[in-house]
Amino acid sequence: MGDFQDVFKRKEVKYLLSHEQYKALRKLLKGYAEVDGYGETDILNIYYDTENFNLIQTSLDKPFYKEKLRLRSYGTASKDSISFIEIKKKYDGIVYKRRISAPYKTAVDYLNGEKEALLDKSQIRREIDSFLEMYPGIAPKMAICYKRIAMAGVEDPKLRITFDKDITWRTKDLSLKKGNYGKEILEKGQYLMEVKIGNAFPIELSKMFSELGIFPTSFSKYGRGYLEMIGIEREEAMVKEYEKEKSFIYSERRERLNRGGACYA
Numbered sequence: 138m139g140d141f142q143d144v145f146k147r148k149e150v151k152y153l154l155s156h157e158q159y160k161a162l163r164k165l166l167k168g169y170a171e172v173d174g175y176g177e178t179d180i181l182n183i184y185y186d187t188e189n190f191n192l193i194q195t196s197l198d199k200p201f202y203k204e205k206l207r208l209r210s211y212g213t214a215s216k217d218s219i220s221f222i223e224i225k226k227k228y229d230g231i232v233y234k235r236r237i238s239a240p241y242k243t244a245v246d247y248l249n250g251e252k253e254a255l256l257d258k259s260q261i262r263r264e265i266d267s268f269l270e271m272y273p274g275i276a277p278k279m280a281i282c283y284k285r286i287a288m289a290g291v292e293d294p295k296l297r298i299t300f301d302k303d304i305t306w307r308t309k310d311l312s313l314k315k316g317n318y319g320k321e322i323l324e325k326g327q328y329l330m331e332v333k334i335g336n337a338f339p340i341e342l343s344k345m346f347s348e349l350g351i352f353p354t355s356f357s358k359y360g361r362g363y364l365e366m367i368g369i370e371r372e373e374a375m376v377k378e379y380e381k382e383k384s385f386i387y388s389e390r391r392e393r394l395n396r397g398g399a400c401y402a
Contacts, residue, residue, distance in 0.1 A: 143235065143236050143237065143238075143261060144234070144235050144261075145232065145233065145234040145235075146231065146232070146233050146335070147231070147232055147333050147334060147335050148230065148231060148232065148333070148334050148335075148338075149232045149331050149332070149333050150331065150332045150334075150338070150353050151329060151330070151331050151353065151354055151355070151356045152329075152330040152331075152332075152346070152351050152352065152353060152354060153323075153327060153328070153329060153330075153354050153356065154300075154327065154328040154329075154330050154351060155326060155327065156326035156327070156328070158349050158350070158351055159300065159328045159330075161349050162330075162345060162346075162349055162351065165345045165348075165349075166288065166298070166345070168291065169290065169291060169341065169342075170288040170289060170290050170291060170296065170298050171288060171289060171291055172286060172287070172288050173287045173288065173289055175211075175287065176286070177284055177285070177286050178211055178212070178284070178285050178286075178287070179211070179212050179213070179282065179283075179284055179285075179316075179317045180209065180210075180211060180282065180283055180284075180285050180301075181209065181210045181211075181212070181213065181214065181280065181282045181313045181316070181317055182207045182208065182209045182280065182281045182282065182313075182359075183207060183208045183209075183277045183279070183280050183311055183312075183313060184205060184206070184207045184277075184278055184279045184280075184281060184359045185206040185207065185208070185248065185275050185276060185277055185278065186275065186276070186278040186279070187272055187274060187275055188274055188276075190278060190363060191272075192204070192205060192206075192272070193205075193278075193357075193359055193360055193363045194363075196357060196359075196360060197357070197360050197363070197364075199355075201228070201229060202226070202227070202228045202229075203226070203227050204224060204225065204226040204227075204268070205224070205225045205226075205359065206222075206223070206224055206225075206265070206268055206269075206272075206275065207222075207223050207225070207359075208220055208221070208222055208223075208244055208245070208248060208277075208313065209221045209223055209236075209313075210241065210313045213313065213314065213315075213316040213317070214241040214312075214313035214314050215241065215314065216240070216241060216242045216314075217240045217241070217242070218240070218241050219238050219239070219240065219241075220238070220239060220240070220241040220244045220313065221236045221237070221238050221244075222236060222237050222238075222239065222244050222247070222248065222265055223235070223236035224236070224261075224264060224265060224268055235261045235264060236261065237255075237257050237259060237261050237262055237265070239255055239257065241313060241314070243255060245312075248269075248277075252266070277311040278308065278311075279306055279307070279308055279311070279359060279362055279363065279366070280305075280306065280307045280308075280310070280311055280313075280315075280319060281304070281305070281306050281358045281359055281362055282304070282305050282306075282316075282317040282318070282319060283301045283302065283303055283304040283305065283317070283329075283358070284301070284302050284303050284317070285299055285300065285301050286299065286300045287299045287300075288300075290339075293339075295334075295335050296332075296333070296334060296339065297331075297332070297333040297334075298330065298331070298332055298333075299330065299331045299333070300328045300329070300330050301328065301329040301330075301331070301358075302323065302327070302328050302329075303317075303321070303323075304321070304322040304323050304329060304358055305317065305318060305319030305320055305321055305322065306319050306320055306322060306358075306359075306361075306362030306365065306366070307319035307320065308366060320362075320365065322358065322361050322362060322365070329356060329358070330351075
């Protein structure tokens with residue numbers, strides 16, 4: 138990815154856009170914000186969590202403080218491609234992100250418990266060490282992937298606007314070498330927009346959003362994937378219970394018929 142920032146402190150405001158709102162907003166943004174040099178990028182993440190998904194469950198409760206750990210790559214990873222180990226924290230509405238980079242295999246080995254694999258001795262590495270010690274048994278739990286277009290403000294380059302589409306989740310093939318695929322989270326044509334700011338929200342942006350009927354929303358990609366996962370698990374459990382009950386009823390009927398007894402529907 139070239140140069141990258143390893144420490145972030147900012148507000149992040151999220152919006153769900155229809156395809157029509159996205160197209161209209163991109164027109165309004167001309168001259169105000171420009172797409173960065175990477176254009177459309179595939180972003181692949183593996184989220185680490187406890188066996189019972191305690192981190193995302195806590196996050197969904199919307200506490201004053203929450204934190205996540207993920208491994209990220211830009212594009213499908215290979216053994217030696219650069220990846221990022223990131224801690225993302227949110228405290229009182231402010232997002233703090235701290236990360237270190239390493240070859241993909243090195244990062245995976247380190248997160249799997251091989252501490253000596255990572256030569257980085259920075260303060261951020263020590264923070265990640267502490268995170269791993271705080272949650273023993275933490276392991277890869279879900280892949281979240283999407284395509285992103287990132288824009289920066291023309292007059293204020295610290296202003297970042299990102300548009301994510303084709304957001305997917307999966308709990309199998311938890312490797313960034315497997316590429317961008319999984320179950321869709323957004324409806325067809327939808328975009329998740331994030332505005333990332335260090336200070337007050339720009340008035341000009343507010344006017345654009347108001348004109349197009351764009352309003353803030355609460356949205357977590359990992360959280361949405363987790364909720365869909367447990368919904369599927371519950372549905373599968375209900376089907377299994379129904380099949381079990383149906384099998385039991387049919388078995389009883391067969392026994393009654395074999396004994397020559399009456400059988401009623």
